[in-house]
Amino acid sequence: MIVDKLLPLIERYDNINQELIKPEVLSNVKLLSKLTKEQSDLSSLVEKAKEYLAVLKSLEDNKELLDDKELGDLVKEEIKILESKKVDLEEEIKLLLIPKDPNSNKNVYLEIRAGTGGDEAGIFVGDLFKAYCRYAESKRWKVEIISSSENNVGGYKEVIALIKGDSVYSRLKYEGGTHRVQRVPDTESQGRIHTSAVTVAIMPEVEDIEININPNDLQIDVFRSGGHGGQSVNTTDSAVRITHIPTGISVSMQDEKSQHKNKDKALKILKARIYEKELEEKMQLESQNRKEQVGSGDRSERIRTYNYPQNRLSDHRAGITLYSLEEIMLSGNLDLVINPLLAHMQSLSVQE
Template identity: 40%
Template sequence: MLLPKMTIIRSLFKIGRPSLLLRQCYSSENSLKLSEPAVQKYLRHLLLEHEEILIKSRRNDAEVKRLREIKPVVQVLEERIALFDSIENLKELNKKENQDDEMKKMVKEEAQIYLARLKEVDNDLQSVLFQPYLTEGGILLEVTAGAGGQEAMLFARELFELYEAYANFKEWEVNIASIEKSDIGGIRKGSMLIKGIGVPELMILEAGVHRVQRIPATEKGGRIHTSTVSVAVLPQPSEIELDIPDRDISIETKRASGAGGQHVNTTDSAVRITHLPTGTVVDCQEGRSQIKNREIAMQKLRTLLLQKQEEEQTSKINAERKSQVGSSNRNEKIRTYNYPQDRVTEHRPGGGTVHNLKAFMEGGDLLEELQESLLREARYQTVLSEIEEFSKKYGQEEASTS
């Protein structure tokens, strides 16, 4: 069955010279021109790639992931191929002589049905091509007050609460790892572990500098101040990905400090874990259970150690490349929260302005819609890059054979 199918694919995706500029492949409305040779080359590649992975008796994790990622696109393409095949059959049937008017009418009506469905399938293809691929996983999210003193700390608390509420809204698993509170109710730094479907792709979008513009709560009738809060998002490894021998850690327990009621303050629920080889220290005292606090602390420790490993590997490859924490992501203002104008402005491609700041800070639909818009734009740009890559590769191959 493979050879006939590939014959159909080649007949439908006849690739011309890919000398057209990439901008000719898409419109300003984030859609591809499916008739462009470079786009056809890309679609044909996806079909062939899917076939190559599918016929393998054994597949590695990367291949399994890739198969799941491109399967929705291939399914639509296969329907598109079947429609083209049906239309071609009708053309052949229409060429036959001695057909009565009734038969010609039936052929014409059926052709119109196929053409209408083809238009729908092309719309479906545009949709699935730019649909972000979400995976299940976890991250460590850290919120740190930046410029702005106490006002920055107050907004850091609000942003921290936003993400906790959003995690609950998405029905993700969320555990507070640590909170360093300020004197007037803000936080200097807070961290939480979030796990669930879509967490790695959606929450990485929050990494960067968040800017708030408002009259500080500490001033009455004052002027508008600008403060910043940095958000870092680190991928959370599994126990298998980063095993920590018991001999490499020191665990201390103590009574939790701060608010929490009599129970928290009179039991040894707080946990501090020190990774002896690196000196990395993590604390967790937010929960009432020592076992739970220890589990959260270990998850945080694994994440920080993995980040250190990645930083070391990165520095060896390219001394000027930095990891997310302490890199340009912190210097880039990704979003502005303007309280006097009741708006949230996302500065990255795919963003926009939300004119309901209070609702946005509740961590519900508005943040979800913004993240999905950013993801679709990112996916769109990824597809364009892949098309350009395949187009260049094809051009080089053609040049070498000519």
């Protein structure tokens, strides 16, 4: 019963409030920060829980008056209102009871790579990256390009960026997967529609304490950075490739002139990729009993189609179809698809 879940949470919230006025807690910055965060996380749920318990009490009181000849009719109307409010509160509480993703407030590494489609896929990598940058700007997030590899037609083979800001991961966590684009390339003289694909990965930025990598599991190779046309851009071996032997995950970095800086960047991305792989494996394990796996974060999963001739964007997981593709891409108004997608994923969590 929902009440059995709520009472311990209310008790815990009241206990935290008592703890927060104790001098020994106020003088312990680490404990104070931990309790304040827990208090903040519980506050909305506890507020709704107390409101819900008050409605249950009112229902009980009113039902005792049903046989009263003078108040009977008024009580029936009041009970209808309270029953409706009870149902609404139960739905709100179910959402609030969903465990919060520990990564929600983290920054993310955004990685976009060209897939099938040759040059056109590379051009779309650039277009999609610009859309994400515009979206980030609208959210007042900061975008830092970590690594990029351009192709010969103004696009990218791949681009990796660190996006910093408030609730970045919670907004972008379902963007990972295969994004398919259908349009007529500028180089197409016959006006035929081509289908290309790019893959997107969203990786939470992780701290050293969150993922432990044994240095003996790393193979580090240094080599000379290559510029356009194979020419050397540095006179020293500053480029770095780090391979995590147990998983086979490898990261190369050559954007910086300093070998130390390239190694540092490569190690951070390597940790993010390993962390992402662990998240995927955990999510797939938890999803084995589902009838269908939705939003597993698997990069091979085709999640979205961008059809330019029809000005249509379709998200295949939530069944979302929007005829405002141009606005979304040019203005970066990705909330048009992200908001209903998040609502869909949240509803699936409630069902579980």
